[in-house]
Amino acid sequence: MEKSVIVKNVSKKYKMYTKNSEKLLDLILPKSYGKSFYALHDISFEAEKGDVIGIIGVNGSGKSTLSNIISGIIPPTSGTVQVNGEASLIAIQSGLKNELTGRENIELKCLMLGFNKKEIIALTPQIIDFADIGDFIDQPVKTYSSGMRSRLGFAISIHIDPDILVIDEALSVGDRTFADKCLDKMNEFKSRGKTIFFISHSIGQMKKFCEKALWVQYGHVEQYGLMSEVMPNYEAFINKYKKMSKAEKQQFKKEVEEKRMVQA
Numbered sequence: 636m637e638k639s640v641i642v643k644n645v646s647k648k649y650k651m652y653t654k655n656s657e658k659l660l661d662l663i664l665p666k667s668y669g670k671s672f673y674a675l676h677d678i679s680f681e682a683e684k685g686d687v688i689g690i691i692g693v694n695g696s697g698k699s700t701l702s703n704i705i706s707g708i709i710p711p712t713s714g715t716v717q718v719n720g721e722a723s724l725i726a727i728q729s730g731l732k733n734e735l736t737g738r739e740n741i742e743l744k745c746l747m748l749g750f751n752k753k754e755i756i757a758l759t760p761q762i763i764d765f766a767d768i769g770d771f772i773d774q775p776v777k778t779y780s781s782g783m784r785s786r787l788g789f790a791i792s793i794h795i796d797p798d799i800l801v802i803d804e805a806l807s808v809g810d811r812t813f814a815d816k817c818l819d820k821m822n823e824f825k826s827r828g829k830t831i832f833f834i835s836h837s838i839g840q841m842k843k844f845c846e847k848a849l850w851v852q853y854g855h856v857e858q859y860g861l862m863s864e865v866m867p868n869y870e871a872f873i874n875k876y877k878k879m880s881k882a883e884k885q886q887f888k889k890e891v892e893e894k895r896m897v898q899a
């Protein structure tokens with residue numbers, strides 16, 4: 636099978652400060668203040684064309700960081716990401732310009748992707764129709780609710796027809812009818828052999844829609860494979876964690892956080 640995304644030894648480091656003053660001092664004397672930790676540590680995996688991969692993991696495990704790296708929004712600190720084609724991210728906070736109207740955002744995104752005037756004129760009504768946000772399409776995006784942003788972001792990303800679609804929690808803020816409409820569109824996308832990465836805290840949606848799962852656990856890949864093989868292990872972990880006492884949970888978190896720190 637042809638590969639669509641190849642992620643090799645990707646790490647992303649961030650800095651953690653205990654006080655605001657440390658952040659300022661770190662700007663003046665880099666490397667002297669704050670502690671570095673791995674949001675992602677040595678991640679490697681490959682996706683094939685037609686794969687629909689659910690990225691699962693508890694809060695803070697690195698799912699959004701990984702989706703931003705695959706979509707080219709942020710660079711990794713080290714390692715390489717090879718994307719064969721155009722990747723587009725749909726996230727709650729995704730690249731919409733607040734001061735521009737919905738319609739202007741559609742035009743801007745299309746222009747940035749190199750569409751010509753004729754193509755933009757043809758595409759705009761389809762995007763507006765799918766987003767279905769009424770007269771708000773001519774209002775600045777800063778006046779939108781999170782559901783409206785998600786509708787517009789999803790409508791733009793799916794209609795520009797990327798090769799790789801990365802959906803980060805974008806369906807969780809839309810209502811049920813919109814989520815169903817998006818899932819239909821995603822199924823159509825998948826049937827054309829495109830690659831989808833899907834992040835959702837809805838285990839039901841994950842199981843229904845994704846054939847593969849990438850379990851990101853506190854910055855590293857715990858397991859990658861068929862959803863039917865990975866999900867039971869993830870669910871077993873969640874159940875085990877839930878049964879821990881408060882002290883055991885604290886100890887567990889302390890250990891995983893220590894492993895994530897960058898050794899000087």
Ligand SMILES: Nc1ncnc2c1ncn2[C@@H]1O[C@H](COP(=O)(O)OP(=O)(O)OP(=O)(O)O)[C@@H](O)[C@H]1O
Binds near residue numbers: 650673674695697
């Ligand atoms: N810009 C940033 N600066 C510093 N730390 C960051 C930044 N972005 C993310 N992090 C940290 O990196 C880690 C991974 O965050 P990320 O948002 O990727 O997790 P996630 O799995 O998507 O979480 P959630 O399920 O809560 O959305 C977290 O500890 C987070 O605090």
